[in-house]
Amino acid sequence: MGYGAYETTGDILDTANSGSTLSNDAVVDPVKYLRSFNYGRVSTLPDGTTLREFTLVADDRQTKEITPGVQYNVWTFNGTVPGPTLRATEGDLMRIIFINNGTMAHNIHTHGIHKAEMDGVFETVNPGGRFVYEFYAEHFGVYPYHCHVQPLESHISHGLHGVYIVDPKTPRPPADEMVMIMNGFDTDFDTENNFYAVNSIPFYYMHHPIEIEKGKLVRIYLVNMLEFDQINSFHLHGNLYNLYPTGTSLVPNELTDMVTMSQGERAILEFTYNYTGVYMFHAHKTEFAEKGWTGLFNVKDSSENDIKTATASFGEK
Template sequence: MKFFKSLKTKITQIKPVNPVRRRLLGGGFLAGGLVALTASGSARAQSHDNHSTPEGSATAPKDPAAQEKMRMQHGGMTTVGEVDHARNGFHPVEMLTDWDRGVASTLPDGRTLREFEITAEDKEIEIAPGIFFPAWTYNGRVPGPTLRVTEGDVVRIRFTNNSSMPHTMHFHGIHAARMDGVPGAGEAMPGEEFTYEFDAKPFGCHLYHCHSFPLKRHMQKGLYGAFIVDPDPEKHRDNPADYAVARSRLLGTPENDHWQEFIMVMNGFDTNFDEENEIYAVNSIAHAYSNEPIRVDKARPIRVYLVNVTEFDPINSFHLHGNFFDYYDHGTTLSPTLRIVDTVMQCQAQRGIIEISFAEHENGNYMFHAHQAEFAELGWMSLFQVEGEDA
């Protein structure tokens, strides 16, 4: 009898499922719907200079037979309709390789100064077909610009707050307390501005986000972005293996040009403000890379800069179908911290670098997604479209 009383107590403590999430999971719709798959083409794989790697257009021909084949092959699950990317002012395909290098100049001591202009503003964005979210943004987009610098650069960010609330830019990295981007050290009131300045270190895959309070609100409303610090190869000459890896990560080198690099920010959206997410995504748009698979050249390796900023869930994850990869936690090492894995988990603000090769694979569409089924069904589902000649 004591067992059943205890069980009854535990059952009554279970939190009921959010009805909006239940409708979405059940194949119903919310302001546009999340139902059967309609693959609308394929996204370009691009190098750092935004040139297409495989031949062909950004979007594959909308062949109904091919779309139906893909729908059946990949579970019949994604959003119906199209997000108006022009209205949003950003496109998830372009975000994959949109590195903001700032304005570079040389200081008297010979170091490189990189200057950035970042503005916070309130903006409604469409995160799934017909589903709009009242976001707080950096430079009008979610996630904000991907800032990319080199180890040892002096970074200067002029931050202007054109939003309706106090905001900051808190960088994960090494810097002085007065540059921390928290209330009392870099917070800008509406209509104000603040200039952050620090040396870029350590190298790795990092992020920035608003650290005004309440913190969870400022995070889930969209104020975050990736901050990548490429290693300076000259600092790693003593070890030939490290030097080679550093060269491959340094944007603009011939070694880096060989890689297909992508930034992927895992995020979620609480559309009814009950502190549970109704939409999950990479780079904000639900099922963006299912509807437009990311086209990659099998002859060139893939490097993914992966960042988790999902609020209201303790972890997010990345799982790859049909292949394994190496993982560099935080990107602060030049040798993998995990080898030959197909799934990694990240808590909020954790990040890392994933390296993948499809050189020995047949052509085709390879899934990658969160390995929390609910996240995948609510938007965090994607495809690599592997193309190229066999070796």
């Protein structure tokens, strides 16, 4: 891509930064995942409550490509890392049918408000087993979900994590919405990450810039699921964004171009670009950026008819 030099060192990193296309066994399709939301199988209960049913299947037997030429034993929800983005409206009843197709015990812990027996900590689901989690989407916000079986860092770092979004009853303003999960991979198992990324594939959004429309509101649901490193960050070039920590407020906390997050933290970022061009976003820790956690936004004028911003939704809103 003709967006200037961005150099790294080392054979693996040079391969990751080569711009090669991913194979069919890649751990995720970063383009599809970015704007995909799963609203579940929707029905209405006798009392008028909206019921949303989801099925999450864990599997720890898969070896997939995490960057061109690098295969890794990923542990997945529904076959990808990250797992699907679950979405509901405040007050909906969530029913998550969890099936363990792996070789070891797994479960699902969802951040947020729910009863103790639905917390996904004390119960484990053995291989071949299943468990049904049921709880109300009680407060709007952005919540991670992940396996909570010990050793916790192993289950999360191998890929058993995803995002759960609860929308307020009065919807937020229309926007080009995206999900970005900051994560990484320890491929030599020394408790230090070899690769960093948003949505699992190092450098992918550098070689395939995210297209957005000039003057249109962009909303990013940002979650830090990185293991082995205590903090992560998101820096935006050429702009500032409104920051909503945890997404539990309709009023932004601050206007900034840089946020630092510890493990499990999340936020909503909202911004609009008023000038066309190519703008970088990345972790503001050089090591993370040089090992894959960097990308580009390609801001186009609305008159350009090839802007790719389609959202993939599954189930009913």
